[in-house]
Amino acid sequence: MPPQIAAATGDGAWLQAMVDFEVALARAQGLPELDVPPIDPVEIARAGRPSGNPAAALVAALDSPDAHRGATSQDVMDTAAMLVARRTLPLIHAELAGVAATCAALAREHRDTPMVARTLLQQALPTTFGLKAAGWLLGIDEARGLLTAVPLQVELGGAAGTLAALGEDGLAVLGRLAAELELEEPVLPWHTRRVRVAQLGGALAIAAGALEKIALDLKLMAQTEVGEVAESAEGGRGGSSTLPHKRNPVGSALTIACAAGVRGAASVLTGALAQEHERAAGAWQAEWEALSRALALTGGAAASLREALEGLEVFPERMRANLDLTGGLIMTEALVPRLGRAEAKRVAEEAARSGQPLREAPDPTTYLGSAGALVDRALKAHEEGR
């Protein structure tokens, strides 16, 4: 995982976000600027254990009568979670943009590079590598759209969600706090209305899944027997100490591993939607680590795949050779208009039985349908979506 993504989701980042909440809260109330001493995240975590969350320990460490005025622990933690998300998402988006850019470049460069399409892992018909890459691109762009659509909202409700400790000023402070932290202002405090948290988890899981789809195709195409792509071997990457000839699809494997972890973490967030009354006893506390892991591992998946794609070697000649592997049998469908379905089937079965090439089969590159036009559509959508 890239160090900056690990850092953005680590204990220090959470503590900083909590401090930022307290500082902004004081400002939003026109209180004196908070004086923040150096604070050790490990110590805060330890000190917070008896009260079940680190907020009270932080407030104690701030040692100011104005700190935390009008807020409750959950306000600190929930706003901090959204700040952590808002600071990590650009790092994830940068990796996703890198993935998309490479997919777009592959789609453009290989718009007309023929390869075989495989259904249920059996060779089916000709397609192009450009169309495959265009499909990858569109999946990533769709996932980016979902991630971007998640509202990241400030949380301020006080102990009961009524903003009572702020007297008449509750809603005004809420608005100023949102502006101060550059987070959205919610209609209501969301202590136990966790739709946006689960939405964020779901969007991360879908982004990870869109990445995993690409990694899955890459590792299948990189198989020794298929050989259509290889991840970079630069700097010993993908090497094996015992097996010097291997070119392991390491980036793809790590992407897939990370995606599995994201799903596990995101399932915790979906499972935490039902929270009791005005603050949950358990479901809320389960979110912190799950959200951190979901963010970090999505970033890890994206970074691993970006590296794999940027170093990818593509072998069009192997794609072509694989196209010819069945001796034209994959062209049977193309014969139907000329020979009729029954006759096409008959000659194909005869060729399959005899092991001879299917002489009637036209060249695969003549049967690519709308592949090129579809690539153009995907690239256009990608350009417009930026």
Place this chain on the structure above:
Amino acid sequence: MPPQIAAATGDGAWLQAMVDFEVALARAQGLPELDVPPIDPVEIARAGRPSGNPAAALVAALDSPDAHRGATSQDVMDTAAMLVARRTLPLIHAELAGVAATCAALAREHRDTPMVARTLLQQALPTTFGLKAAGWLLGIDEARGLLTAVPLQVELGGAAGTLAALGEDGLAVLGRLAAELELEEPVLPWHTRRVRVAQLGGALAIAAGALEKIALDLKLMAQTEVGEVAESAEGGRGGSSTLPHKRNPVGSALTIACAAGVRGAASVLTGALAQEHERAAGAWQAEWEALSRALALTGGAAASLREALEGLEVFPERMRANLDLTGGLIMTEALVPRLGRAEAKRVAEEAARSGQPLREAPDPTTYLGSAGALVDRALKAHEEGR
């Protein structure tokens, strides 16, 4: 589960959707209108087993040389899935709208009904039942927004996703088919780009979770010792043969049970994002039942909760009595401005120790902060969102 939701997601509904695809596909190509004989869904499922999906069996049953021209099995199944979703979602939305309407009515009626807010299931501070209901409402409205945002797209790609069997007409037929079926036209065929399927599953899981949050609060409020609400006992509902005095929160319980099932089904869809090459061997086939169950159980959750809410009895006097249960201790925070934090804490601890009421405590209804204004915000957002 409401019979019409069961029907909309059952075998018959899937078969009808598959037939509708074939009929529309012929129309989109200007072919003669398909003549559809009576078809038995059970027989089609059985006959489809050897090829791994029922599409080929349907095509055989249609017995027309024009049926299915240009399409592959996955085109039929994927489009049928989206038709099933498009036909079931209005039924789900109707139930969700009913839930939202009742929540809005409760928020309005009980805008100023005081009750105790509970954090970690401990009494914390005063709030209003209206604010609680407003939070429920907003959660449902947020979930409805996510469901509505899922694009339901037609699928047509032919065996390899290149539309090759349609020659020059591929993209035109794709557009006409989308219009014919009133589904969105995708940029590319989506044989193995399953973001929208997972997005639908995720949105259903979030809707189910938003419903479950309400059911959770209801069952807690309905506890014998709390007694703030009760589900309707009309027609023997919630009754127990052995325990005649009971008023079981049956609707809430079924909502929670359905929501758990939705999560299980939706996790299958998220887990199916990574599909191989141009058609998956396993992950795709896993979607059919999972999608049906996710739709049906979300509908079941919504219907159960709508019934529970529509028959809900609310007991404001018990809410008030519970507010007074701690003898004013929950008002400690309200003393802070007047007495200072230390002194407020001291008198509260003394009262708690002695078991005497906290004499200094003001009436809970004087410490509701922005509760009323927040209810108004939520109702306004609800009205505007319609």
Place this chain on the structure above:
Amino acid sequence: MPPQIAAATGDGAWLQAMVDFEVALARAQGLPELDVPPIDPVEIARAGRPSGNPAAALVAALDSPDAHRGATSQDVMDTAAMLVARRTLPLIHAELAGVAATCAALAREHRDTPMVARTLLQQALPTTFGLKAAGWLLGIDEARGLLTAVPLQVELGGAAGTLAALGEDGLAVLGRLAAELELEEPVLPWHTRRVRVAQLGGALAIAAGALEKIALDLKLMAQTEVGEVAESAEGGRGGSSTLPHKRNPVGSALTIACAAGVRGAASVLTGALAQEHERAAGAWQAEWEALSRALALTGGAAASLREALEGLEVFPERMRANLDLTGGLIMTEALVPRLGRAEAKRVAEEAARSGQPLREAPDPTTYLGSAGALVDRALKAHEEGR
């Protein structure tokens, strides 16, 4: 899914199990034999909705003053669940035994059939098809052991788990009921102690995963470019209407699809472990469908894979050809003892660079290590475990 497994987990089977509980309960108390009228499962399900489970409706349909004496709804449903499991598991075990028998036969027959071992989908070293099949066998046998170890217990506790309505006879009736139904007698009623239900779900998910591992290997080996096995094409199986040359690994695909469904259903059971007090409001009711689906889909996975394996064609000549695909590079490790690690690596890299075969490489069949002995160990363990 085999019809008998569908039937064993369907509504009729649940109703029968519920009736069996009531009949046995009367016998265990020495009451007159219950007279059971014909009962419609659909009608019972509908009538049971207001009370949140079908047990009360069944008792009403039995129309006997002695029916259900001493029991509560949950006793009926939980015992019925265990009876459904006990009646379905032999069907699942029969399919698993079929899978294991075919794996054992493959391991025996191909004990010395060389093929290439693949790590991260890259050719690594020689192995044998027998060793691969032996690994499959052991996985199935391990999973069977876990399934067999799940205790299936009768449930009888009365409304509160105290057996109070049975007066002094509670424990005696519990013991006789267990004997009558041939289920284990639990130490305590298990209304909200769901370890055994979750254990059953977990064992089913593991069995499904062990099946999926085999299906995954099969679909990879069946790839056009690999061609080492093929599922049977008999009776049009695995065929494609549009692509007559294809041999789709349909059984493997369905196995994988079913396994995904089992995981989703089993996750509901694990998530339902925390049930409130003496009967849960939601988590319990979520178990019924989840357990039925987990049982049915594990049976479906096992049956699909058994069919796939029983009809499997194995192509040792393709295995051999694939072994030679790298021109001996996969034998690099075998050179280390003779040439030393550095020199072995050098000659391998040179061969890889030049595209020439690695002349120093010995025949792959000379470097199979303990493969044969390991196959013998697995077969012995399999024999002993029966």
Place this chain on the structure above:
Amino acid sequence: MPPQIAAATGDGAWLQAMVDFEVALARAQGLPELDVPPIDPVEIARAGRPSGNPAAALVAALDSPDAHRGATSQDVMDTAAMLVARRTLPLIHAELAGVAATCAALAREHRDTPMVARTLLQQALPTTFGLKAAGWLLGIDEARGLLTAVPLQVELGGAAGTLAALGEDGLAVLGRLAAELELEEPVLPWHTRRVRVAQLGGALAIAAGALEKIALDLKLMAQTEVGEVAESAEGGRGGSSTLPHKRNPVGSALTIACAAGVRGAASVLTGALAQEHERAAGAWQAEWEALSRALALTGGAAASLREALEGLEVFPERMRANLDLTGGLIMTEALVPRLGRAEAKRVAEEAARSGQPLREAPDPTTYLGSAGALVDRALKAHEEGR
């Protein structure tokens, strides 16, 4: 989480386990004792990234021609995983034993303490706190049994699982390595046969769920309106800075939060059962973090609950008061033998309608059925199981 559990599952513990494998492997082959220099886990993790796992980096750091002879990266990682598990499980078991001991003490002490049984969160019938605690105890003991039953096996197969690099000595070295590390010897290497890993994850999830069941009951009993138990307030535990009167069930909440995390992590392990060929590209790499989290969070759940239970205050007088809350209505079932079902129902309904106590109701403590005998059975089973 207890620091020693965090340490036992952290990077340092993994590295130590990997080193222990290499040292034991040399011993098992009679090679010179490995000389292990100081190694930095962070550096190894970084250096291992290009090859997709840290094993090769470790071998390089060991800088000995004999290190790692005959093994592959997966042998190191898999054996290390089992060593980490074997070293962490005693810490988890100690916490679980503490939980069980406290439950047993509560069952013994409160064998005859009456309290109300609640079904669907409604008061149902009398029971005893002892019986409730006995149920908790049995759940923990069942979960401990499942955890103990998981075989922890050494892994040694070499690059392809054939032990080829060890020549004739493969099986002998495998046996000696198992003995050296005090792990079980497997029948076959288990590179891609992951039943035992998933079994471990499943057992951890069930243990966490059994803990969560107790925590759920505790937080419900600790509700202000119920007040039957309270977690310790010693040392400010469970306190709230803003709400000095609160006694938050912090230990229960953290237990529930941890259990949710365990489920998420364990689902990754179940989902990783299907691994390709002789080493997976993704599913295997996903296991490391998931296993560490599952172990650590189960330990965290157990430790939190042990603390909560050890400091638990029990209020039998509140249990008694709650028993009387319905004015005898919960005793309706007890009237059936004397009055008949119809008449019992009639008088209960009349009492409920009038709000008057049910005069006919006997004292709740006379209707406890076999509660005491059941407690004795559970305690006996607990004693015998030790």
